[in-house]
Amino acid sequence: MRFSVGIDLGGTNIKAGLVSELGEIIQDIITPTNADSGEKAIASRISHTICQLINRGNSFGVGLQDIAGIGIGAAGLIEPVEGVVHFSPNFAGWHDIPLAGLVQEDLAQNSTNCKISALPIVLENDGNAMAFGELCHGAGVNVRNLVSLTLGTGVGGGIVIDGSIFHGSRNAGAELGHTIIQSNGRLCGCGNYGCLEAYVGRQYIIERTRRKIVAEGRYSSLEGNLNDLTPKMISDAAEKGDEVAVDIFVETGKCIGVALTSLAHILNPEMAIIGGGIADAGETLLFEPIRSELKKRAMDTNADSMRVVKAQLGNQAGLVGSAMLVFQN
Ligand SMILES: [Zn+2]
Numbered sequence: 001m002r003f004s005v006g007i008d009l010g011g012t013n014i015k016a017g018l019v020s021e022l023g024e025i026i027q028d029i030i031t032p033t034n035a036d037s038g039e040k041a042i043a044s045r046i047s048h049t050i051c052q053l054i055n056r057g058n059s060f061g062v063g064l065q066d067i068a069g070i071g072i073g074a075a076g077l078i079e080p081v082e083g084v085v086h087f088s089p090n091f092a093g094w095h096d097i098p099l100a101g102l103v104q105e106d107l108a109q110n111s112t113n114c115k116i117s118a119l120p121i122v123l124e125n126d127g128n129a130m131a132f133g134e135l136c137h138g139a140g141v142n143v144r145n146l147v148s149l150t151l152g153t154g155v156g157g158g159i160v161i162d163g164s165i166f167h168g169s170r171n172a173g174a175e176l177g178h179t180i181i182q183s184n185g186r187l188c189g190c191g192n193y194g195c196l197e198a199y200v201g202r203q204y205i206i207e208r209t210r211r212k213i214v215a216e217g218r219y220s221s222l223e224g225n226l227n228d229l230t231p232k233m234i235s236d237a238a239e240k241g242d243e244v245a246v247d248i249f250v251e252t253g254k255c256i257g258v259a260l261t262s263l264a265h266i267l268n269p270e271m272a273i274i275g276g277g278i279a280d281a282g283e284t285l286l287f288e289p290i291r292s293e294l295k296k297r298a299m300d301t302n303a304d305s306m307r308v309v310k311a312q313l314g315n316q317a318g319l320v321g322s323a324m325l326v327f328q329n
Contacts, residue, residue, distance in 0.1 A: 002068050003057065005050050005119075006323025008126065009042075009074040011035050011090030016049045017316070018057045018067075019323035023137030025316065027056045035091055042091075043102035044110070046072070050103070051111050069120040071322035072099065073129030075156070079171055083123040089154065089189075099123060122325045126318050128165045128174060130311075131158025132328070133321025134273050138312035145269040148311070149176055149256065151276035154189070155197040159267065164328075177201075179259040199255040205231050205248060205278065212244045220244035235281040249285040252278070256286075257293025264294065264302040275311025282310075 001020055008015040010033060017028035029049050033042060050070060057067070076088030083100025085091070100121040107117035124132075131148040134140045140148075144163050150156035157176025159166040167173055177197035178190050185194025186204070198204060206229045213220045221242045225233060238245035260272050279286065287308060295303050313320055 001066070002327070003062050003066050004068045004323045004326035005053055005070045006319040006321070007046055007049070007070065007072040008129070008318035008322060009033065009046065009072055009090075010126075010318075011075070014042075014046060014049060015315075015319050016046075016053055017319045017323065018053045018062065019320055021068075021324075021327055023133075023320050023324070025320070026060055026062065027053055028319070029053060033090075039091070039094060039097045039099065039102060040106075043099060044106045047103050047106035047110065050107065051116060054116060064115055067119060069122065069326035070103075071122045071124065071129070071325040072103070073124050073126040073318045073322040074099070075126045075154075077172055078123055078125045080122065080124050080167070083121060085123070120326070122322075124165070124322060124325055125158075125171070125174070127156030127158045127176075128167070129158075129321035129325065130156060130275065130313075130317040131160050131174075131273070131321070132165055132324055133313050133317040133319075134275070134311055135160050135163070135321075136324040137320055138317060139273045139309045140271055143271045145267065146271040146273060147174075147176060147260075147263050147267065147269050148273040148275065149196075149259075150311070150317075151200060151202075151274065151278035153202045155201060156276070159269075161267070176259070176263065179262055181255055181258045196255060196259040200252050200278070202231055202278065205234065205252060208251070209234050209244060209248050212247065218244050231278050232280070235278075235285060238281065238285050246285065249281050250289045252281075253286050253289025254293045257290045258297065260290065260294050260306070260308065261297040261303075264298045264306050268302055269306055272306055272308045273311050274308065275314070275317060279310055 017025040077086040085097045100123045140146045146160045148158040155177030157174045159174040178195045180194045182194035186198040188195035188198040234245045
């Protein structure tokens with residue numbers, strides 16, 4: 001059995017795991033990213049985590065010779081071959097940071113076993129890594145063409161075509177959160193108007209709930225929680241029949257259905273995988289509205305051939321996907 005190390009480098013935490021080629025996480029570690037500490041400090045924290053995992057692997061009978069490499073997933077514009085982060089929303093001021101090289105240098109300087117630094121490091125956009133994780137060991141097993149959306153503060157995207165991640169000409173492809181769903185819509189964090197992310201990102205879901213209750217004066221069981229609302233609270237209320245909360249998820253589902261209609265027409269994928277915390281709202285609240293909007297809008301063949309399913313790997317998709325990249329290369 002072969003193994004690899006997968007790293008999901010987020011703005012808040014570094015999640016790392018020693019993963020078998022079957023997608024089983026043998027050991028994992030979560031450590032704070034300290035996003036403001038600079039690229040060298042972050043590379044060093046990643047390298048330290050890698051050494052810890054490899055040492056722990058030893059006690060499970062996984063030797064260095066069994067480890068094929070290291071995969072790192074990070075948000076932003078990533079150059080996978082060179083291992084460079086051109087820019088990242090999680091790390092203000094990062095421009096053209098050779099992250100894979102920095103990690104490798106730190107491993108060479110500090111790992112007690114110098115052979116660790118000889119392991120290949122693959123860097124990938126986190127949305128792409130999640131799509132690849134789901135393809136290898138999640139909802140997309142045996143699927144050749146899929147799109148994936150990860151709903152959170154922002155909306156991550158990934159596209160798999162013929163079993164491989166689609167990068168685009170300069171690795172800036174698959175920014176599915178910036179699919180336009182309203183030509184004169186809300187301002188998005190990217191500077192454009194009407195992007196999917198501007199409608200289904202965490203903050204706007206919360207803001208819209210507040211507005212329905214305060215500005216529109218609708219009754220809701222969430223009235224007492226207006227200052228600390230979370231999508232989870234809104235979905236819990238919706239499950240108990242709160243009408244405002246139900247409307248919020250129906251609207252969110254419709255927005256996603258509109259975006260998927262474009263993707264169904266452009267790519268005709270077999271599957272759309274929806275993950276991230278907001279997807280936990282589940283079948284009735286979220287997935288049925290998505291599917292009915294898609295069915296209403298898309299051409300029959302395009303709608304019928306695209307299954308819309310929930311991600312299976314949960315918040316481990318990025319970690320598992322990053323680890324699997326090593327075996328692809
Ligand atoms: Zn945008």
